[in-house]
Amino acid sequence: MADAALPTASRTARRSAPRGALMAKVFEGLCFAAATALLASLGGLVVSLIIGGWPALSKFGFGFLTTATWNPVTDVYGAAGPIVGTLVTAALALSISLPIAGGVAFFLTELCPAPLRRPIGTSVELLAGIPSIVYGMWGLFVFAPIFSKYVQLPLMTAARPGSLLEAMTSGIPNGSGILPASIILAIMILPFMAATLRELLLSVPPGVRESAYGLGATTAEVVLSVTLPYVRTGAIGAVMLGLGRALGETMAVTFIIGNSHNFPKSLFDSGSTIASTIANEFTEATSPIHTAALIALGLVLFLITFTVLGLARLMLRLQGSQS
Amino acid sequence: MLKHLGAAVGVALTLGVALTAHAAGSISGAGATFPQPVYSKWAEIYKAGTGTNLNYQAIGSGGGIKQITAGTVDFGATDKPLKPADLAASGLTMFPTVIGGVVPVMNLPGFKPGQLKMTGANLADIYRGVITKWNDPILTRANPGAPLPNLPITVVHRADGSGTTFLFTSYLSMKAAHWATEVGANDSVQWPVGVGGKGNDGVAAQVKQTPGAIGYVEYAYAKQNAMTYALMQNKSGAFVKPDAQNFAAAAAGAKWASAPGFYLLLLDQPGAEAWPITGATFILVHTKQADASKAKDVLSFFDWCYKNGDAAAGQLDFVPLPGAVKDLVRKSWSKVVGPDGKPVFR
Numbered sequence: 001m002a003d004a005a006l007p008t009a010s011r012t013a014r015r016s017a018p019r020g021a022l023m024a025k026v027f028e029g030l031c032f033a034a035a036t037a038l039l040a041s042l043g044g045l046v047v048s049l050i051i052g053g054w055p056a057l058s059k060f061g062f063g064f065l066t067t068a069t070w071n072p073v074t075d076v077y078g079a080a081g082p083i084v085g086t087l088v089t090a091a092l093a094l095s096i097s098l099p100i101a102g103g104v105a106f107f108l109t110e111l112c113p114a115p116l117r118r119p120i121g122t123s124v125e126l127l128a129g130i131p132s133i134v135y136g137m138w139g140l141f142v143f144a145p146i147f148s149k150y151v152q153l154p155l156m157t158a159a160r161p162g163s164l165l166e167a168m169t170s171g172i173p174n175g176s177g178i179l180p181a182s183i184i185l186a187i188m189i190l191p192f193m194a195a196t197l198r199e200l201l202l203s204v205p206p207g208v209r210e211s212a213y214g215l216g217a218t219t220a221e222v223v224l225s226v227t228l229p230y231v232r233t234g235a236i237g238a239v240m241l242g243l244g245r246a247l248g249e250t251m252a253v254t255f256i257i258g259n260s261h262n263f264p265k266s267l268f269d270s271g272s273t274i275a276s277t278i279a280n281e282f283t284e285a286t287s288p289i290h291t292a293a294l295i296a297l298g299l300v301l302f303l304i305t306f307t308v309l310g311l312a313r314l315m316l317r318l319q320g321s322q323s
Numbered sequence: 324m325l326k327h328l329g330a331a332v333g334v335a336l337t338l339g340v341a342l343t344a345h346a347a348g349s350i351s352g353a354g355a356t357f358p359q360p361v362y363s364k365w366a367e368i369y370k371a372g373t374g375t376n377l378n379y380q381a382i383g384s385g386g387g388i389k390q391i392t393a394g395t396v397d398f399g400a401t402d403k404p405l406k407p408a409d410l411a412a413s414g415l416t417m418f419p420t421v422i423g424g425v426v427p428v429m430n431l432p433g434f435k436p437g438q439l440k441m442t443g444a445n446l447a448d449i450y451r452g453v454i455t456k457w458n459d460p461i462l463t464r465a466n467p468g469a470p471l472p473n474l475p476i477t478v479v480h481r482a483d484g485s486g487t488t489f490l491f492t493s494y495l496s497m498k499a500a501h502w503a504t505e506v507g508a509n510d511s512v513q514w515p516v517g518v519g520g521k522g523n524d525g526v527a528a529q530v531k532q533t534p535g536a537i538g539y540v541e542y543a544y545a546k547q548n549a550m551t552y553a554l555m556q557n558k559s560g561a562f563v564k565p566d567a568q569n570f571a572a573a574a575a576g577a578k579w580a581s582a583p584g585f586y587l588l589l590l591d592q593p594g595a596e597a598w599p600i601t602g603a604t605f606i607l608v609h610t611k612q613a614d615a616s617k618a619k620d621v622l623s624f625f626d627w628c629y630k631n632g633d634a635a636a637g638q639l640d641f642v643p644l645p646g647a648v649k650d651l652v653r654k655s656w657s658k659v660v661g662p663d664g665k666p667v668f669r
């Protein structure tokens with residue numbers, strides 16, 4: 001009641017200051033807790049992967065990374081096949097997907113008639129929401145037969161004996177293998193990259209774009225030499241997100257990659273990825289060393305993803321220092 | 324007065340808790356995916372009759388073994404039987420519940436189900452990549468008059484670890500020395516050739532989509548999808564077809580009584596009708612139970628299944644155990660004891 005006697009201005013000042021300070025403290029604390037929780041769980045994950053995978057890593061040593069024998073009967077494990085499969089499918093998927101994602105994003109921001117923008121944009125985002133198992137089943141039951149009939153068989157029959165094409169296309173003509181898995185992966189990572197790229201291009205200030213047009217630049221010139229360089233950092237981030245998903249994708253790949261632990265010898269050969277191997281074998285892995293080998297595979301995948309992200313950062317920094 | 328009231332309320336509460344605990348008792352199990360349909364069906368009927376809830380997590384045999392060993396579930400389930408020494412080491416008791424069969428299926432244009440005759444040795448040579456064409460002289464000799472095409476054989480196997488693969492590779496190891504030494508038997512192996520499909524449906528899809536493909540699936544799956552299967556030669560030399568009757572014949576001929584811990588693969592059993600790639604699926608419980616009434620609930624459930632579950636199992640294309648085997652299992656339950664050392668199931 002004593003407060004009521006004070007002038008209004010000093011009353012609010014006296015009250016709001018401590019409340020704001022408290023809010024700030026709480027806010028800072030919450031943000032700090034969120035960040036440390038993330039770091040702690042990341043660290044905990046790495047530590048538990050190392051502990052869980054140690055029996056296999058210490059038994060097979062460096063050979064775990066370089067040999068392609070994966071034999072649960074004799075308990076001898078080498079992860080070279082799945083490692084190569086993971087890298088090859090992710091790289092192929094990215095090289096298929098990136099031009100298309102770029103095209104979608106450029107079309108939506110520069111060329112698309114205004115009434116069509118929202119429907120196309122929304123459908124791209126919808127694609128991103130489809131569960132991966134649906135892509136896997138669609139890949140196996142719909143895509144594989146069509147791919148085998150109209151792509152694989154014609155290529156295989158057209159290949160001259162001894163030619164490079166024959167070596168690249170040898171395999172079982174049933175529409176499953178490294179390339180079909182990469183194509184499914186490409187479709188899966190496409191919406192992520194396209195949606196992020198579109199948002200990035202939209203964030204370019206209209207003035208920048210308009211002055212480029214004002215100088216007489218064509219649409220292609222505006223996109224390639226003005227807006228894209230403007231969002232370069234974010235664009236590489238978007239690509240890395242897509243690549244990260246391609247590296248770790250499990251279910252869809254398992255359905256269509258053919259699941260062989262050997263080195264893939266051609267585009268249509270059966271292969272496996274790290275994630276598909278873990279998904280396939282973890283539930284029924286009864287021997288301790290088999291489980292350890294699968295956990296060690298998880299660690300390898302983690303390291304690969306980490307390296308890829310690190311390389312992307314490095315690339316950005318080098319580019320930044322050049323320009 | 325107040326004291327008495329408090330005591331009365333206390334007693335009533337304890338009674339109430341005890342009663343609800345008993346009425347809404349629940350059993351938890353985890354393990355093999357293969358018998359999951361029949362365990363769920365049994366659990367549904369059992370719950371309607373007794374109120375006891377059964378929670379079964381089909382996480383795979385490996386997971387089931389790990390969980391029961393760690394004691395996080397009341398029973399584990401596995402397609403791959405544990406050897407008596409392993410059972411003793413983990414303090415577990417094992418018994419079979421239902422029988423299933425593994426069926427070689429193929430995509431051979433123009434062939435009807437059962438038109439192709441196959442022996443174990445030939446099947447092993449196909450899966451080793453030694454026989455690569457359907458018109459290989461070895462296959463044409465075994466199938467006189469059959470129009471075997473000049474088509475490459477595409478081998479399809481399970482990509483995921485599976486009890487089906489364990490039965491299949493165990494059978495190939497029994498019938499072909501080469502297979503036993505080069506590949507061996509396990510729930511996943513290093514396949515010499517072929518593509519891997521995920522699950523029974525993955526294998527079936529690969530077989531259906533590839534002319535000249537051969538794969539292996541669980542019987543229920545082959546039957547429900549009307550897939551082209553092969554007749555297999557059994558131990559007596561006869562070529563038999565995969566059906567419930569012939570799986571039962573394999574189980575009937577088996578010597579369960581002399582198998583310690585029910586460690587028995589029903590592969591290549593004697594009997595003119597026995598299907599050669601047959602196997603039971605198993606339940607694991609701890610031999611020494613900490614909670615006798617819970618253990619009794621578990622065994623009572625399986626006792627009820629043995630008595631009343633055959634029809635439901637049959638509808639799902641699983642084969643019930645022969646009556647004599649059920650009696651043997653019930654007798655074996657006397658080993659399962661509570662903390663007081665007395666059998667929990669009488």
